[in-house]
Amino acid sequence: MKTGADMKIAGKTVCVFVLLAITKVTRTVGNNRVSVTVGKSSVLACPPKSNMTMVTWKISPKAGGPCTLGYRADQNKTDRTNCSDSMNWKSRPDWDPALEIRQVGIAFEGNYTCEVVATEGNFHKMYHLTVLVPPRLTVYCDNHGNPVCKAAAGKPPARVSWVLESNSTPEEEGHDNGTVTVLRKFTAYSTNMTNTTCIVSHPAGTWSKSIACHLSGNNAIFKYAFIILCFLSVITFTAVIYYFKLHRDRLCHRTKPPEIAPTHSPQDDTMEVEPYTTYVQKENVIYNSVSDLTVGQNLPQGLSPAT
Template sequence: MKAGTNMKMAGKTVYVFVLLTITKVMRLSGNSRVSVTVGDSSVLTCPLKGNITMLTWTTSPKAGGSCSLVYRADKNMTNRTNCCDNINLIFRPRLAPALEIRQVGIAQEGYYSCEMVSTEGNFPTTYHLTVLAPPRPSLYCDEQGSPVCKAAAGKPPAQLSWVPESSSTAEEKGHDNGTVTVLSRFTASNTSVTNVTTCMMSHPAGNWSESIACYPLEGDSFIRYVYAIPCVLLIIILLGVIHYFKLCSDRPCHKTKPPEIAPAHSQQDDTMEVEPYTTYVQKENVIYNSVSDLTVGQNLPQDLCTET
């Protein structure tokens, strides 16, 4: 009983696998591949056969939900379901109806299916839209003087090569939006090659090439040191000046002024200070002598003269 159940389950599994495989093959066989660069517009057309009764577009992008646009000729009206504003139906005289996608983004890559119902029958068409992101190329010399080529954020990853040939291998780093950055460091296959190297980038969105001359540190160290010595000396001098001014800010660096000495007290000043008193004494003596002379000359009593 158990063996029979296992056989039934195995048979169902094989049946589902075969059905999915057939569906996948049929879907891929009817796809038309279209490539568009990020930021450009893309126009996908449906076959025009007979008079249109109804037109349906269904999108299945890799990121986000599906979108559908249904046009009914009898009402001349289009219904939109979960579609971005940059997706619209366009009808042009004597041309097939089309789906226009303006300023395509990376997230809009995926499958776009059209089904036209006309007076002559149903006509389905499926497109596989591939969105290309051109990488940002750059070429520079690293710290060791080796050329480095970089193609940033490309979709699909860019292919890098060197002239002359290099034995290095490219490193890839994926990003969340589906882009890939590729980096290649030049490694010379022999020591007799010139210092000028060329990096060439190949990508579906466009090719690019650029040359650069790098000088490894080992082969040109003397010149580097010659240029480095003045720089080191200049830095040392600047540090010394900064240190000197820092010391000056912590303590006074100017010459100490000599202590102020009181001005010398000259003898002339003493004479000038005493001179008024001496003059006064001399005047008193003159008056006294005059009175004494007068008293003696007139033979007056001393007491009388004193009272006078």
């Protein structure tokens, strides 16, 4: 029993010793977040240790593949793999192993780790680099006479507000490069406005700009009258087209009246026969008269034609 207990104690002691050794050999010196404005330079420190034998920067950006910068003291040699020219040692790595990033771009955003190997152990220091993109501020008046404040292509999205109270809601539009445009309108409570100021807040800075938008009553009346006139014109034009189309369809579908066959009545036959009958009768009367006269002339004297 005693031997078993001693073995358990010895096992625990060995485990503790191993953990302490690992802790001594590998140490992580912080995990920091760094923000830098696009286009500027940034320096990431890596504390130098006495009797350094090797220093390595391991970079994992969000865009593109990973890259490494290395230094070996025993060969007094540096090397780089897949790193852009904008990333390099700030000075001699045996004096100061800090990393310098010149003209930071959005693609440089990501994780940066410095690993130092020395006689007293291994050390790591990690950074998370965030790139800030200041928005472009513009203020203008829309077609309704309302002020509009626009913070274009900012990263992260900017906060847009008006000095005067406004119940409008900001609108956001994302872009492929990770920037965001924020637009916010100010709704005027009357047609006559005083100056109003837009304030844009961003981690890269704060900006403000004032504007005065004015839409007079006469212009508003003219605008509404023009809209009503256009609406009435459209209705009238549509009605005229519909009327002509309907009238044309009626003309096209109108049928030709049927031809009526002439009727033949007995009266027409009578009217056609009566002139001939009258003519024959007159001819007979004339013939009879002539016959009578001829007969009378041929009779002997003393005889006269019978009446």
